[in-house]
Every structure is written in C-alpha cells, then in structure tokens.
Amino acid sequence: MAFVVPKETYNGKVCEVEIGTGPRAVKIGGENTLPFLAFEGSVPNKPAIAYEIQDVPPDDWPQTLQDVYKDVSADPVKWAKYCQDELGAQMIALRLIGTHPDRQNRSAEDAAKTVKDVLAAINVPLIILGSNNAEKDAQVLKSACDAASGRNCLVGKAQEANYKTVVASAMASGHKLIAMSDLDVNLAKQLNILITQMGFDKDKIVTDPMSSALGYGIEYTYSVMERIRSAALFQNDQTMAPPMVNDVGMYVWKVKETMAPEADQPSWGPVADRGIGWEATTAMGFLMAGSDLLIMRHPKAVDTVVKMIDGLV
Amino acid sequence: MALSGVEIFKHLPKTNCKKCGHPTCLAFAMKLAAKQATLDACPDASEEAKAFLGAASEPPIKGITIGAGDKALKVGEETVLFRHEKKFVNPCGFALAIKDTDSDIEAKAKSVSDSEIERVGQKLRVELIAVENASGDPATFAAAVAKAVAAAPSAGIILETENPAAVEAALTHVSSKKPLICGANADNVEAMVNLAKYAGCSLVVRADGIDAVAQLTEKVVGMGFKDIVLDTSARKPKDMVEQYTQIRRAALKKGVKALGFPIISFAVNEDPFVEQALASVAVAKYASVVVLSDISQWKTLGLIALRQNLYTDPQVPMQVSQNIYKVGDAKEDAPLLVTTNFSLTYFIVLGEVENSKVPSWLAVMETEGLSVLTAWAAGKFTAAKIAQYIQESGIEGKISHKELIIPGYVAVLSGALEDKLPGWKITVGPREANALPAFLKNKTAAA
Ligand code: B12
Ligand code: SF4
Numbered sequence: 001m002a003f004v005v006p007k008e009t010y011n012g013k014v015c016e017v018e019i020g021t022g023p024r025a026v027k028i029g030g031e032n033t034l035p036f037l038a039f040e041g042s043v044p045n046k047p048a049i050a051y052e053i054q055d056v057p058p059d060d061w062p063q064t065l066q067d068v069y070k071d072v073s074a075d076p077v078k079w080a081k082y083c084q085d086e087l088g089a090q091m092i093a094l095r096l097i098g099t100h101p102d103r104q105n106r107s108a109e110d111a112a113k114t115v116k117d118v119l120a121a122i123n124v125p126l127i128i129l130g131s132n133n134a135e136k137d138a139q140v141l142k143s144a145c146d147a148a149s150g151r152n153c154l155v156g157k158a159q160e161a162n163y164k165t166v167v168a169s170a171m172a173s174g175h176k177l178i179a180m181s182d183l184d185v186n187l188a189k190q191l192n193i194l195i196t197q198m199g200f201d202k203d204k205i206v207t208d209p210m211s212s213a214l215g216y217g218i219e220y221t222y223s224v225m226e227r228i229r230s231a232a233l234f235q236n237d238q239t240m241a242p243p244m245v246n247d248v249g250m251y252v253w254k255v256k257e258t259m260a261p262e263a264d265q266p267s268w269g270p271v272a273d274r275g276i277g278w279e280a281t282t283a284m285g286f287l288m289a290g291s292d293l294l295i296m297r298h299p300k301a302v303d304t305v306v307k308m309i310d311g312l313v
Numbered sequence: 314m315a316l317s318g319v320e321i322f323k324h325l326p327k328t329n330c331k332k333c334g335h336p337t338c339l340a341f342a343m344k345l346a347a348k349q350a351t352l353d354a355c356p357d358a359s360e361e362a363k364a365f366l367g368a369a370s371e372p373p374i375k376g377i378t379i380g381a382g383d384k385a386l387k388v389g390e391e392t393v394l395f396r397h398e399k400k401f402v403n404p405c406g407f408a409l410a411i412k413d414t415d416s417d418i419e420a421k422a423k424s425v426s427d428s429e430i431e432r433v434g435q436k437l438r439v440e441l442i443a444v445e446n447a448s449g450d451p452a453t454f455a456a457a458v459a460k461a462v463a464a465a466p467s468a469g470i471i472l473e474t475e476n477p478a479a480v481e482a483a484l485t486h487v488s489s490k491k492p493l494i495c496g497a498n499a500d501n502v503e504a505m506v507n508l509a510k511y512a513g514c515s516l517v518v519r520a521d522g523i524d525a526v527a528q529l530t531e532k533v534v535g536m537g538f539k540d541i542v543l544d545t546s547a548r549k550p551k552d553m554v555e556q557y558t559q560i561r562r563a564a565l566k567k568g569v570k571a572l573g574f575p576i577i578s579f580a581v582n583e584d585p586f587v588e589q590a591l592a593s594v595a596v597a598k599y600a601s602v603v604v605l606s607d608i609s610q611w612k613t614l615g616l617i618a619l620r621q622n623l624y625t626d627p628q629v630p631m632q633v634s635q636n637i638y639k640v641g642d643a644k645e646d647a648p649l650l651v652t653t654n655f656s657l658t659y660f661i662v663l664g665e666v667e668n669s670k671v672p673s674w675l676a677v678m679e680t681e682g683l684s685v686l687t688a689w690a691a692g693k694f695t696a697a698k699i700a701q702y703i704q705e706s707g708i709e710g711k712i713s714h715k716e717l718i719i720p721g722y723v724a725v726l727s728g729a730l731e732d733k734l735p736g737w738k739i740t741v742g743p744r745e746a747n748a749l750p751a752f753l754k755n756k757t758a759a760a
Contacts (some may be wrong), residue, residue, distance in 0.1 A: 003524040006562040036555070182690075217622075218622050219627070222597075222622075223396055227397055256746075273611040277586060277589050280586055281589060289597075304584070
C-alpha cells in the first residue's frame, strides 16, 4: 500500500508585512501552512531575526551578554552599526528602555533623537520598541514615530492600555505596528479588532502574543501561538492573520539559567553556553509554534537559529 | 480509531439486561465510547465483540517500553497533534550516543547516570545510552555494551547496529534490560525481528522516507511483531518536521496502522548549539526518542526544560498545596515570605531561599496555581486575601515578629496590607527571586 501524504487544506493565509525601505527591506509572513510544512502550502518568507539594542547601556543584562557588546553599547549608534556591519544583522530592534520612569526616565525628545541617529547610521529595517510602560510609551512612541517618518519601521508595542495613541502615531507616519496582548487568544483577536476599527490596515499589524522564556511558561506562549495560527489558517479568521513576533531576549536574559555562575549551579555547566543555549532553544520553540520574527540578543544564539531556519525552509 | 457509541452498540448483546450497571446496552455503549467504562463490565459480550472492540481500543500510536524495572522508559500512546487539545502523554526520552570504538565509554555512560537534575519538583534525566557498532565487530560491540551497562546500570540501552550478529552478541549481556534494537532494514528484517521476538525487546524499523518505512513495518507486523519504533532517516530539520508531522497525522487522523508507532530521531550535529536546536525541533515535533552526540550539562538542562514544559497539562497549572513551609532550621525570629502556589513560582522561590542559607518561613497561598502577577491580576492575590490567609494560617503562634516580605512585583499591595494586618510591618522584597539570597543575607546581617 503506497503511503498517501495526509495533507491539510487551509482556508486562510498569514498576512505578508514588509518592514523597512530599499534593497534591505524585509518581508515576513505570507505563509499559508502551519510552520515549515512546505509540502502542503507555501512559505514565501523565512522567519526573520532582529538584533536587540538599547538607548542606554544594558547594565541589567547578564555579564556574559554585556561583554559581547562592551565596546559599543554605550552608544546606540555604534551598537546598531556593529550589529549591522559586523554581525550581519538582518534587522535591528531599538528598545527605548531608558525612557521608563523607573529607569533613566528619558524624555520623548531624547528618544526621538536616538531613533533619528540610529536610522541615519543603518540601512536595515528598524523595530522601535518602547519601555513597556503603557503610559510613557504613548508619548515616547509618538515622538519616535515622527522621527522615523518615511522609513517604514515596525513600532510597538500597542497594548490595550495605550493602543489608541500608539496606533494613531504609527498611522500618521506610515509605520507598521506590533500589537501585544496578555497571552490569550481572545485578547489578541480583540486588540486587532480595536486597532482596525480605528482605520489601521490589518495588513500592517504584527501580533506579539507575549513571550515567556523556556522554563518559565514557554508552553503558554507556544499554545497561544498555535491557536492563533490555526484560527488564521483553518478558519480563515482575518483578525488572527497577522504574522507573529516574539520578544525572545528580553524574557530569556533575566532568568536564573542565563545568569547563575557555574560555581552556584555546578550541575548546570558553564553559564556562557547555558545562556546562549537557553535563548536559542526558546527561539526554536517559538519557531515551531509559528513565529515569523524573533527579537534576540546573543550573536551565537542568533547564528544557531539562522542555521536552523535555513535548514527548515 | 475512536468508535462512536452507536458503532459499539452494534456489537453488544442488545438485551438491556442491566448487568453492566447501565439501564440499556446503548447507554453502556455511550460510556464505552467516552472511555468511562470497559467492556468486561458486560458479562454477555461475545468473543467477536471483544476482539472487535479490543482492536478498536488499541491506542492509535502504540506504547513502547524501553528498559526494565522502575527506570524503564515508556513512550508513544500520543493522542493529539497540538498540546492545547489535550496533554501530550509520554515525554520523549533522551539518549547519548556512544561508539564502541570510543576510549571513554565508562565516563560517557557515567555522565548519563549522573544527568539527573531537579526542576519544578520533578527529577529529570537523560534516560538512554545508544551504543553504536562503529567498529563493525560484534565482539567489540558486545564488550562496549557490557561496559556501558556496568557504568550506568539504570540507563536504558539502544543497540545501534544493523548487523544481527552484533545484536546477538550484545544481547547475551543485556537481554534482561530489554534494550531497543536499532534496527531492522529491508535487508536484515527477518533476522532482526526474530532476535527482538526472542529477547522480548522493541525494534527500530528504519528505511528511507515514510513510504518505505510503512512498507517495512507492515512486513514486520505481518511477522507477528508490533513493538516497533520508526526511523524514516530524517536528519535535517525540514525533513524531521515534515515527516514526523505526516506520521503523527497518518496515525491519528487516518488510522494508518503501519505508522501507529513512536518515532526515534537522531538530532546529531558537530556544533553543540545546533545539536541542541535540532533536538528542540524533535522534542516539539513528535519524536519519542531523541539521540544526541553529547550531553553537556548546559545542553541537557535546556532540552529537559523544553520537554517538561511542552508535556505539561495545558488545562491545569501545576500547583503545590497551601502551607507555611519551613526552609532550613527556621526559628521564631526567621523571616516570613509570602508567595503563590503555582509550582513554578514556589520552586523558584524555595530554591532561592535555600540558596540564601538563611532559615526562613515560606507562606504559600492557594491562588489556583497562578503566578504572582497573574494571581494578582486575577484578583486572587490581593491585600485582603493575603491578610486573611496570614491571620488564619496560625503563623503568628510560630514566630516572634510581625514582618511579612512580599514579592517585589506586588509592591503596590504594601499599603493596603498594612491596613488589613494591623501591627504588621510589610517589607517589599526584590522583584526577581534570584535577588533573594542577597536580600535575605543583608536582612539578617542588618538585624
Ligand atoms: C503564563 C502567564 C499566564 C498564564 C497563567 C500561568 C500561571 N500558572 O500563573 C495564563 C495564560 C493562564 C495567564 C492568564 C492571565 N494573565 Co498572565 N501571564 C503569564 C506570564 C507570561 C508568565 C507568568 C509566569 O508564569 N511567571 C513565572 C513565575 C515564576 O513568576 P512569578 O510568580 O511572578 O514569580 C517570580 C517573582 O514574582 C518572584 N517571586 C515570587 N514569589 C515571591 C515572593 C517573594 C517574597 C519575593 C521577594 C519574590 C517572589 O520570583 C519569581 C521568579 O523571579 C506573565 C508575563 C510575564 N512574562 O511575566 C503574564 C502576566 C502575569 N499575566 C497578566 C494578566 C493581566 C493575566 C490575565 C488577567 C489576563 C488574561 N490573559 O486574561 C489572566 C488572568 C488569569 C485568570 N485566571 O484570570 C499580566 C499581569 C499584569 C499586571 N502587572 O497586572 C502579566 C504580567 C502580563 C503582562 N501584561 O505583562 N497568564
Ligand atoms: S450487561 Fe451487556 S447485555 Fe446487559 S445491558 Fe449491559 S451491555 Fe447490555
């Protein structure tokens, strides 16, 4: 008996979203099959990876990770160029963490200047991230969007608490938008609906389901992502069709496994390898669940995942 | 494949005699279909009905046990493609590949024995050793297997050779350990099946691609042998994802019997990070045995965490019972901390309090297994509830002070808690538990 390949028929398709301008613009999404099942659909774009940089030195990152960027991280422009030119970054994600009221509380104008300077130095697409303080982000992202006008950035994150202002800013200066909800399929759907009701084009949204690190709830993110993707493909639910982004590094590089020295955890092996492996494994989990864009920190973890993506598509 | 109540009903006596404890045969059939009853409750069921329902109730993916005794590894019996549908059943096993030409067989085998780590209260490890007949010589192979078994008595064994003579030689040392023979191919299938049958072991059926594997397993099943593990020879991530998905679908959704078996995956790569990533793909996408070329501690730690996470029950967060736990030799002046009863939260906090070496009281409050912030957002870890819990817990009789340390993430609760717990001092602890050792040490040094 010859084996008949059991294929699914999908009714929907993930939206394709282009970020950036010029020859190095990047397209994500567009697939009409579950992750990497090219035998029953098409996967026009590989999942992309953005290197995360910050507007202020990353003194809260674990030492092994800080060391990688120690010569450049005092200056976001140098840092961005280093990622683009030396590490071969496909995209850069600039996190304006210094604007957080509990951090340096930098002003929206300061943030706008950083965005401008970074954009002037790079030609790869830029993701602009706030500090995850919903109120402050509303102001910061507005200035940042203006400063980045014409560069077709991906801006976020719009959340339930601040989406109105963030959406309005992204719309006014022609950017793409990250919409993040709290790890829940229905909340993700609802936020997309609210955003499109404001007149924002659904083909310009990227969904952040909210990530959680390996060992710290990755299974919740994994299942929410699988459910979002199933709704888009099987039920052709247009409100669930945006591609998905995972903010990997930010959740990974604060857990104990990426920080504890071997002296404290003798059965865990060297902290440097452990951290890289933790970030790469977390990213692999998200890819298996349908991620289209990963925001990551460690070059060795990025290289590993790039190799895997090349072997998957 | 699952049968409907009506299909089952057709095979019952239809006398409605009630001996099964149900009012009618149809009612009983419905219970059978829902797997809330078993056929032996009906004393009048015919042999034909038993045979029919027996075959139909076989799991669509067969369960396979590798090894013997309480450390044996059971894999297979999976029922879904997506973990949000239902819990994945039997976590995959990890195996370390050792060549019979290696000079450090004992040391490698020992690293398998020593691989156990504790995560969220579970003891987890690399379960298997795959000894490979790289020498091509049966005697060398048998000696290597014997060495590995002696160095790692609790590990399960995979006999990685396609030479029946080598399997036979090795079995003299390990047949009581019920190894997985790896395996049968188109050329050696008769001899391998006979060896596996004779020794009561499970057998990998290997061919190139699903079609060839399915044909070969049909042949093996035709020989009366069913303890099969599949290897489609997929070694690249794309092939792994595609082929394993097709196998799982074919078994679960199309009832293809020839593919209703667990999968073995060789996630081997010279770059250790790529190997870990490749193994992550196998863990997520349906492999039941994952063979690695190296089990450095950092690597297995990540893979074990991934396996544990993906195999948890999506419906119920793992939780611990509400209690005031004594950490170390806590006396009446020891600090008191409060947290929620989500297992992950509890074990992380407990681990850090232990790390601090400061004897403490850890009050774990029932919050339906939600983490600190989730419980707070869901209204289950509020000032009123925490105050009530502390007052009713009886802790006041055990300690000589009235200071409660709360998680940094819920610092906003401190004012309200001081109102609701008159006479108590509320101290806001660090946000992340990994800052607890320094925090607790400082605290006791200051006192
Ligand atoms: C997984 C998750 C869920 C899971 C639940 C998992 C569970 N068993 O709790 C699900 C999907 C069910 C869920 C649901 C909700 N969630 Co939720 N969820 C998360 C997520 C991603 C991870 C939580 C987790 O597991 N953390 C790991 C554990 C170990 O952390 P922890 O308990 O806080 O413990 C740490 C520290 O607090 C500290 N610590 C713990 N105890 C103690 C004690 C002392 C004394 C000290 C000093 C320190 C300390 O140590 C630990 C390690 O550092 C977080 C976001 C995030 N990435 O953190 C959101 C998050 C907690 N969720 C949130 C929300 C709003 C919700 C919902 C209300 C919304 C919704 N989606 O419907 C629901 C409520 C659920 C309900 N029943 O009503 C919000 C809370 C926001 C806020 N600040 O109020 C968060 C922060 C997401 C966000 N918006 O940023 N969630
Ligand atoms: S015992 Fe058997 S025959 Fe009697 S009612 Fe139950 S199912 Fe029907």
